[in-house]
Amino acid sequence: MLSTQADMHIVGEADNGVSAVEAYDKLLPDIVLMDLQMADGSGLDAIKAIRANHADARIIVLTTYSGDGRALRALRSGAMGYLLKASLRKQLLDAIRSVHVGGKHLDATVATAIALHVLEDPLTDREIAILSLAASGNSNKLAGSMLDITEETVKGHMKSIFSKLGARDRTHAVTIAIQRGLIEV
Amino acid sequence: MQHGSRWKDGASLTGIATQHVGSFRAMHFHTGSVDPVADRVDLLIVGMPEISCASQIGGITCALDAALSGTLSHLRAGGVFEGRFGETLILSSPPSPVRSNSLLVVGMGDADQLDAARLGRLAAVAMRAAVQLDVRSMACLLGPISIDASANDVAQAAREMMIGVLGALDKHQDRRKVDDTICIFDLRTLHADIATDRFKAVLNQWDF
Structure with missing residues (x-):
């Protein structure tokens, strides 16, 4: 589709985050279309790595993830656009040209999801780690052991997580976190 | 000056009652009153002041923001779009009840510092962003001309805005794209006629 546009030329492709960073350094494209789910490195890490060396890099995320968590992390990592793969062809072309x-450029569905939660108290790194362990089936005791903290401390973090996410219990919290893209499973 | 007869009445495309101002290449300018929620255009252009300046979101943008359940103000408060002068954000496919196909939000910086010259630059920024998109109708609701502005202020603002728009078209529009596009300026001022006349004057004097 892109190659049919008179003002667009595909200069390179990569199938994982590390290759994407290397390719960017070599090719210095005007625009990067970045998937968030790649083989041996996440798209978010690739965005951070590219932007660390090229502050003017213009990156558009093209993903199936509509949750606010990943979108906000991508934008705060330096992405200039965030579109869903279900977007129309016209939207993608418009986004490439406007970011250029x-x-x-944001899909309004994603913008709405971000707006809904952007002013809320975010989960801390520790809370995300604990919730990720819970999502893998670990009890509070096991999670505490793995993170080298007491079970009581884990319970305290869980209570905070429930409050921040508006969750009734740990299963509900994990479900919300997955839907919003706050944890990876 | 090009002037396709089917563009004389903007209602033929957008359903919005408009007055034709003139045309530049394939861009046909109108003035009128646009409802940011109920009216439908391919691209709706609105202004957003910077939050650090404690500026209130203007009436038009405020109505749009309310229809979007606070999305614009929350994005600004969350730092996703700060409203810095000249910053742009496009939202594609906004949800109901907004009927337009996409929104272009233009950062106005400190709204209290807006003068005719800065309005002209904002109009240029908006048009530069707009011509990158595949649109056939756009409504410019930057809200720069307040309803109680003096006749002289309205005239100056209108002049600078049209100069900014035409300059951006000259510089950034791909001349191979010749599709007719309608551009409606929303005028909510007691001196709408003065603004319209000034738009016409700039268009008539522009070097084609």
């Missing part, structure tokens, strides 16, 4: 001239 320095604007931001």
Whole structure:
């Protein structure tokens, strides 16, 4: 589709995050279309790595993830656009052209999801780690052991997680976190 | 100046009652009153002040923000779009009840510092962003001309805005794209006629 556009030329492709970073350094493209789910490195890490060396890199995330968690992390990592793979062809072409001239471009569904939660107290790194362990079936005791903290401390974190996510219990919290893209499973 | 007869009445495309101002290449300018929620255009352009300036979101953008359940103000408060002068954000496929196909939000910086010259630059930024998109109708609701502005202020603002728009078209529009596009300026001022006349004057004097 892109190669049919007179003003667009595909200069390179990569199938994992590490290759994407290497390819960017070599090719210095005007625009990067980045998937968030790749083989040996996440798209978020690749965005951070590219932007660390090229502050002016213009990256558009093209993903199936509509949750606010990943979208906000991608934008705060330096992505200028965030589109869903279900987007229309026209939307993708518009996004490429508008980001190329320095604007931001978001799918409104994603923008709405971000707006709904962006002002809430975010989960801390520790809370995300605990919730990820819970999502893998670990009890509070096991999670505490793995993180080298007491079971009581884990319970305290869980209580905070429930409050922040508006969850009734740990299963509900894990479900919300997966839907919003706050944890990886 | 190009002027396709089917563009004389903007209602033929957008359903919005408009007055034709003039045309530049394939861009046909109109003035009118646009409802940011109920009216439908391919691209709706609105302004957003910077939050650090404690500026209130203007009436038009406020109505749109309310229809979007606070999405615009929350994005600004969360730092996703800060409203810095000249910053742009496009939201594609906004949800109901907003009927337009996409929104272009233009950062106005400190709204209290907006003068005619800065409005002209904002109009240029908006048009530069707009011509990158595949749109056939756009409504410009930057809200720069307040309803109680003086006749002189309205005239200056209108002049600078049209100069900004035409300059951006000259510089950034791909001349191979010749599709007719309608651009409606929303005018909510007691001096709408003055603004319309000034738009016409700039268009008539522009070097084609």
